[in-house]
Amino acid sequence: MKIQRLTRNLTFWVLLAIVAGALLGHFRPALAVQMEPLGKRFIDVVKLFINPIIFLTITLGISTMGDLKKVGRIGGKALLYFEIVTTLALLIGVGVAALVRPGDGVSTGRLDTGKVGEFTKRATEFSWGHFLADNLTLQVLLVAIVLGIGLSKYAGRKPVIHFLKACSKYVFRGLHLVMLLAPIGAFGGMAFTIGKYGIATLLPLGKLMVTVYLTMGLFVFLVLGVILRYCRIGMWSFLKYIKAELLIVLGTSSSEAGLPGLMEKLEGMGCAQPVVGLVVPTGYSFNLDGTTIYLSLSTLFLAQVFHIELSGAQILTMMGILMVTSKGAAGVAGSGFVVLASTLTAMKVIPVEGLALLLGVDRFMSEARSITNFIGNGVATIFLAHTEDALDHEMAVEALGKRLRPLRFRRGLTSGEYLGEVAEKAAE
Known part of the structure; x- marks a missing residue:
C-alpha cells in the first residue's frame, strides 16, 4: 500500500525525474542537451495559466471583499515589506561576501568576454517604461484591481461573479492536468543544465557556489524563519507543505513554474x-530576495577577483543601485546578468568584463535564486495575511499538520472547493 501511495505522489515523480536528468546530463551530455525543449515547453505552458489565475483571483477577491480601503492598505504594506526584507537580503549578501571573500584566488585568465557585450547593451537599454511595458503580470494585476473595484460597486455584479467563478474552476482544472507533466519538465531542465555545463564547471568557482547556497539558506531559515514564527508557523512545516512546487522550481530553474x-x-x-492575488504577483516583480542576495554577492566577488577594495561609500552606493535595479529583474530576459551589468556600469569601478567568469555557473546559481524568491513570496503572503487578520490559523494548522488530506490533482477542484468539501463532511 505504501508503494502504491508513493507512485501516485507527484513529488516522488518530480524528484525521480530530477535525479534521472542529472544522471543523463553527467553520462550522456550530448543527448541531455537535446532535452532542453522539454523544460522550456513545460514552463511556457505553465506561464499560460499564471495571468488568468492572477486575473480571476484578484478580481473575484476584490469584488467580494467590500472594503476597498483594505485593498489599498494591503498593497501599501506589501510594498513596504518588500523593501525592508530585500534590504535585509542585501545586507546579508554584503556581509557574507566580506567575511568569506569567495573571489580571492580566482584567476581572470578564464575570461571569455564574447557574450558580455550583449548583457551590457541590454543593461544600457533598460528603463522603467520598458519594464512596465514588458511585464504582463503587472499589467494583468492592475487591470484586475480596476475591474474588481468596478464590480464591487456594480449592483448587477452577481451574474458576472458567477461566470468568473466558473472560469476559475476550469482554469484550475486545466492547471492540475498540466502539472501532471511536471516530472517531464523537471527532467528536461535538469538534464540540459548538467549536460551543457557539467559538474566540472563548478570547481573553479566552487567557493562562490557554496557561499551563494549557504547565504540563501541562512536568509531562508533565519530571516524568513523568524517572520514565519511570528505568524505561529514553522519553516520546516511550510517547506514540507510546498515541497512539490519547490522540486518543480528546482528542476526547471524557474519560479514561474511553481x-x-x-x-x-x-x-x-x-x-x-485577495491577499494571495495581490501579494504573490506583485512580489514576483518586487520581492526578489534570492536575486538580491545573488547580485550583492556577485558584485563583491568580482571586486575581490580584480583586487579592488571598495570603500564604505562605494558599498553603500552599490546597495542603493541594487535596491533600484533589482526591482526590474523579473521583467528582463537574462535578468541576473542584465541587472548586474547595469550595476557595474553605474559604479564604474569593477570591470564589466568580469561577468564572463559567472557565465558557466549562473545556471546552477539560478536554482538557488529561484527557490529563495519562491519561498520569500510565500512567506510575504502569509505574513501580510496574518497582520491583516486574513489568515485562518485553524486551516493553516490542519494543512501544515497533515491532519487534512493533502491537496490532490483530482476532479479539477480548486483548493477552496476541496477544503469546503472536507468541512461539509466533517460537519456530517
Missing part, C-alpha cells in the same frame, strides 16, 4: 484570496 501552485497552496492553508 507560481500557480503556490497561490493555490496558500489559499489552501487559509490565506485570504
Whole structure:
C-alpha cells in the first residue's frame, strides 16, 4: 500500500525525474542537451495559466471583499515589506561576501568576454517604461484591481461573479492536468543544465557556489524563519507543505513554474484570496530576495577577483543601485546578468568584463535564486495575511499538520472547493 501511495505522489515523480536528468546530463551530455525543449515547453505552458489565475483571483477577491480601503492598505504594506526584507537580503549578501571573500584566488585568465557585450547593451537599454511595458503580470494585476473595484460597486455584479467563478474552476482544472507533466519538465531542465555545463564547471568557482547556497539558506531559515514564527508557523512545516512546487522550481530553474501552485497552496492553508492575488504577483516583480542576495554577492566577488577594495561609500552606493535595479529583474530576459551589468556600469569601478567568469555557473546559481524568491513570496503572503487578520490559523494548522488530506490533482477542484468539501463532511 505504501508503494502504491508513493507512485501516485507527484513529488516522488518530480524528484525521480530530477535525479534521472542529472544522471543523463553527467553520462550522456550530448543527448541531455537535446532535452532542453522539454523544460522550456513545460514552463511556457505553465506561464499560460499564471495571468488568468492572477486575473480571476484578484478580481473575484476584490469584488467580494467590500472594503476597498483594505485593498489599498494591503498593497501599501506589501510594498513596504518588500523593501525592508530585500534590504535585509542585501545586507546579508554584503556581509557574507566580506567575511568569506569567495573571489580571492580566482584567476581572470578564464575570461571569455564574447557574450558580455550583449548583457551590457541590454543593461544600457533598460528603463522603467520598458519594464512596465514588458511585464504582463503587472499589467494583468492592475487591470484586475480596476475591474474588481468596478464590480464591487456594480449592483448587477452577481451574474458576472458567477461566470468568473466558473472560469476559475476550469482554469484550475486545466492547471492540475498540466502539472501532471511536471516530472517531464523537471527532467528536461535538469538534464540540459548538467549536460551543457557539467559538474566540472563548478570547481573553479566552487567557493562562490557554496557561499551563494549557504547565504540563501541562512536568509531562508533565519530571516524568513523568524517572520514565519511570528505568524505561529514553522519553516520546516511550510517547506514540507510546498515541497512539490519547490522540486518543480528546482528542476526547471524557474519560479514561474511553481507560481500557480503556490497561490493555490496558500489559499489552501487559509490565506485570504485577495491577499494571495495581490501579494504573490506583485512580489514576483518586487520581492526578489534570492536575486538580491545573488547580485550583492556577485558584485563583491568580482571586486575581490580584480583586487579592488571598495570603500564604505562605494558599498553603500552599490546597495542603493541594487535596491533600484533589482526591482526590474523579473521583467528582463537574462535578468541576473542584465541587472548586474547595469550595476557595474553605474559604479564604474569593477570591470564589466568580469561577468564572463559567472557565465558557466549562473545556471546552477539560478536554482538557488529561484527557490529563495519562491519561498520569500510565500512567506510575504502569509505574513501580510496574518497582520491583516486574513489568515485562518485553524486551516493553516490542519494543512501544515497533515491532519487534512493533502491537496490532490483530482476532479479539477480548486483548493477552496476541496477544503469546503472536507468541512461539509466533517460537519456530517
